[in-house]
Amino acid sequence: MITGMDRLVAAINGEKSDRIPVFCNLLDQGAAELGISSLEEYYSNGEHVAEAQLKMREKYGHDNVWSLFYVGKEAELLGCEKIIFSKSGPPNVEDYVIKSYDDIVNLEIPDDISTHPGFEENLKCLNILKREVGGTQPICAYLTAGITLPAILMGMDKWLELLLMGPTDIRDLLIEKCSDFFQREAAAFRKAGADVLVYSQPFGSTDIMPMRLIKELTLPSIKRDLEPGGMDGMVYYCGSSPFNNVIDMMIEKFGFGVFYLSPKDDIAEAKKIINGRALTCGVINDIKLVSWSREEIRAEVKRMLDAGMPGGKFLFGTLVMPYDIPEKNIRAMLEAAYEYGSY
Incomplete structure (x- = not known):
C-alpha cells in the first residue's frame, strides 16, 4: 500500500507515485469528530487531538496529521494565562505576556x-x-519564527511599533529571545517525532514587510532561527501572505526545500521561479469552501493542479480549514484533488 509518506518523498525527489501528496489541515474539526462540544475541553487533552487527527485522516484519506493545537499554545509556553475559546473559530491569545x-x-x-x-x-x-x-504519514508541527512570535506575545500593533521604531536594543533582545525559543521548540518537536516543521514567517512576505526591511531584519533572524538545528523538514510559509518574489532569495540563502504558497500566489509562476529546486505546495483559498458549490470547488482544484503538476514536485494543500466548511465540501475538494492529481 502506498502511504502519505511515500507520496511526499516521491514528490520531493521529483518522482511519480500514484498521485500527488494532498495535505488537508483539519484542526478544530477534531472536536466535532469526537463529539466534544467545547474546543477548550478538546484541546485540553493531547489524546483527544491525536485520536481526532487519526480518525479524520482515515475518514478523508489525505496525507498528513497535525500535532498543532492552536497558535496561542506557544504563548502559553512563555507565560500566557488566558486563551479565548470561540464557538466557531480557532482559539486565540487574550492575555498578552508582554x-x-x-x-x-x-x-x-x-x-x-x-x-x-x-x-x-x-x-x-x-x-x-x-x-x-x-x-507512514507525515506528522506536521507548526513553529512561529523568531521575528514573528512577538506578535502573539504583545499584539501585532505594539510589535510593529517596536520593530519599526525601536528602541532597537529592546527590539533586538526580544527577537533574540524569541529565536532561542524557536530553536528549542524545533528541537523538541523533532525529538518527539515530527517530520514536517512548518516555519511560519509572515515577516518574510512583502505584503507585511518592505523588501528593504526583509533584507535588513528578517533575513538575519531567519539565519539565527535555523542555523543551529538545520533545514531538515523545514517548510517556508507566510500564512496567507504571498511570497513568490522572495522564493529565489530563500533558496539561495537558506536552501529551503519546500514552499507552502499563499492562495494569492500564482502557482505557475512559483514553479517557474523554483525551477525544480524545491517542492511547490499549491494552497487553496479554503475560506471560500464555506460557500462554494461542488462545481466551483472542483473547477478551482483542477485549475490549481493544471498549473502545478507539470514538471512534478508538487503538493496540494489547504490553509487552516475554517470550522464552518460543510463536510460535503471537504469531501468534494479532496475527491477532486485525488482525481485530478492522479498520474
Missing part, C-alpha cells in the same frame, strides 16, 4: 521545551501519532 519593555527584559525562555509542563499535552499527542502512523 505589556511593557520590562517584560521583555524579564522574559525567560525555557531551557528544554520537551520537559515544560505546557508541552505535556503536545507530547502526548505526538507520542500517539508517532506510534500509530510514524513513518
Whole structure:
C-alpha cells in the first residue's frame, strides 16, 4: 500500500507515485469528530487531538496529521494565562505576556521545551501519532519564527511599533529571545517525532514587510532561527501572505526545500521561479469552501493542479480549514484533488 509518506518523498525527489501528496489541515474539526462540544475541553487533552487527527485522516484519506493545537499554545509556553475559546473559530491569545519593555527584559525562555509542563499535552499527542502512523504519514508541527512570535506575545500593533521604531536594543533582545525559543521548540518537536516543521514567517512576505526591511531584519533572524538545528523538514510559509518574489532569495540563502504558497500566489509562476529546486505546495483559498458549490470547488482544484503538476514536485494543500466548511465540501475538494492529481 502506498502511504502519505511515500507520496511526499516521491514528490520531493521529483518522482511519480500514484498521485500527488494532498495535505488537508483539519484542526478544530477534531472536536466535532469526537463529539466534544467545547474546543477548550478538546484541546485540553493531547489524546483527544491525536485520536481526532487519526480518525479524520482515515475518514478523508489525505496525507498528513497535525500535532498543532492552536497558535496561542506557544504563548502559553512563555507565560500566557488566558486563551479565548470561540464557538466557531480557532482559539486565540487574550492575555498578552508582554505589556511593557520590562517584560521583555524579564522574559525567560525555557531551557528544554520537551520537559515544560505546557508541552505535556503536545507530547502526548505526538507520542500517539508517532506510534500509530510514524513513518507512514507525515506528522506536521507548526513553529512561529523568531521575528514573528512577538506578535502573539504583545499584539501585532505594539510589535510593529517596536520593530519599526525601536528602541532597537529592546527590539533586538526580544527577537533574540524569541529565536532561542524557536530553536528549542524545533528541537523538541523533532525529538518527539515530527517530520514536517512548518516555519511560519509572515515577516518574510512583502505584503507585511518592505523588501528593504526583509533584507535588513528578517533575513538575519531567519539565519539565527535555523542555523543551529538545520533545514531538515523545514517548510517556508507566510500564512496567507504571498511570497513568490522572495522564493529565489530563500533558496539561495537558506536552501529551503519546500514552499507552502499563499492562495494569492500564482502557482505557475512559483514553479517557474523554483525551477525544480524545491517542492511547490499549491494552497487553496479554503475560506471560500464555506460557500462554494461542488462545481466551483472542483473547477478551482483542477485549475490549481493544471498549473502545478507539470514538471512534478508538487503538493496540494489547504490553509487552516475554517470550522464552518460543510463536510460535503471537504469531501468534494479532496475527491477532486485525488482525481485530478492522479498520474
